[in-house]
Amino acid sequence: MIRALCLVLGLLGTPALAQGGGPDAPPLQAAVAQWLAGDEAEALPALARLAQGGDDAARLLLALIDMTAAYQGDWLGGLDRTARIALMRRPGGLSGQSWLDIATGPVAQAWRDLLDTSAGPGVVLAFAALGEDRAAVFAARTLHRRQNRDLAQAMAAPDVPAYLRRFAGVGDMPPPDDGQWAVIDTACATHCPGEAEACRKAVSMALHGDIAMAGSPAAQIIAPGDWAASAKGQAALLRLIATSGWRGDGPACLQTALAGL
Structure with a gap:
C-alpha cells in the first residue's frame, strides 16, 4: 500500500495552475488525449494535477471517471484504496471528497x-x-x-x-442516422465487420435502447466523435455491455470482444 501511494504521490508532483484553463486549454487537452488512448498511468495524474490547480474541466472529468466503473481501466483498478483516493479525489474525510463538490459550471x-x-x-x-x-x-x-x-x-x-x-412510455429508439450511434457503429465495425447490423441490435438490447449511454462522459470536454473513435470509448462501451446483464444473445464476434476485457 505504501509503495503504491508513494508512486501516485510521485506522479502527482506539483499542482498545475489553471491559468487560461478550460476544456480547450493545451494541458487539459493533452491529458484527455492520453486518457482517450488508454494511457491511465500518464493521464490520470496529469488530470489530478490540473484539478488540484483549479481546472474545473479536469475536476469534472476526474469525478465522472471516479463514479463510473466503465471508464476505469486496469491501471486504475490495480491501485490500492489509499493510492486511488489520493489520485482521484481531493483531501477530506476517510475516503476523500469528490472533485464534483467544488467544480464550477x-x-x-x-x-x-x-x-x-x-x-x-x-x-x-x-x-x-x-x-x-x-x-x-x-x-x-x-x-x-x-x-x-x-x-x-x-x-x-x-x-x-x-x-x-x-x-x-411513448418513444422509440432514435433513428439509425442519429449521431449517438457513433460509438456503437465504430465498435461493431471493429469487432464484427461482417455482422455489423446484428452487433448493433445486440448492443442496443444490452443498453435497453438507451444508446446515448455509450456516449461521451462530458461532451463539453470530449467531443462525441473523438470519444467514438477512441480506445477508451470502445473499452467503456464493452464494459458497459458486460455489466448490463446482457445474456449474450448476439453474434459470436461480440461475445469474443467482451471476453477480451
Whole structure:
C-alpha cells in the first residue's frame, strides 16, 4: 500500500495552475488525449494535477471517471484504496471528497442537482439543453429508479429530444442516422465487420435502447466523435455491455470482444 501511494504521490508532483484553463486549454487537452488512448498511468495524474490547480474541466472529468466503473481501466483498478483516493479525489474525510463538490459550471451543477434525491425532471432537461446526451439519459434512468412521479409527463412534452421519449412510455429508439450511434457503429465495425447490423441490435438490447449511454462522459470536454473513435470509448462501451446483464444473445464476434476485457 505504501509503495503504491508513494508512486501516485510521485506522479502527482506539483499542482498545475489553471491559468487560461478550460476544456480547450493545451494541458487539459493533452491529458484527455492520453486518457482517450488508454494511457491511465500518464493521464490520470496529469488530470489530478490540473484539478488540484483549479481546472474545473479536469475536476469534472476526474469525478465522472471516479463514479463510473466503465471508464476505469486496469491501471486504475490495480491501485490500492489509499493510492486511488489520493489520485482521484481531493483531501477530506476517510475516503476523500469528490472533485464534483467544488467544480464550477452548469454541467457540474446539474450533476450535483441530480445527486440530490429531491431532483426532478428539470435536471434531465438541463443536461439535454447542455448537449450532454449521456448525462441526460443517466439522469432519466436515475429518476425512473427513484419512481419520480413527474418524469413521464415531463418527457412527453413535444420539445423533449427523441432519445428521452421512452421515459414517457411513448418513444422509440432514435433513428439509425442519429449521431449517438457513433460509438456503437465504430465498435461493431471493429469487432464484427461482417455482422455489423446484428452487433448493433445486440448492443442496443444490452443498453435497453438507451444508446446515448455509450456516449461521451462530458461532451463539453470530449467531443462525441473523438470519444467514438477512441480506445477508451470502445473499452467503456464493452464494459458497459458486460455489466448490463446482457445474456449474450448476439453474434459470436461480440461475445469474443467482451471476453477480451
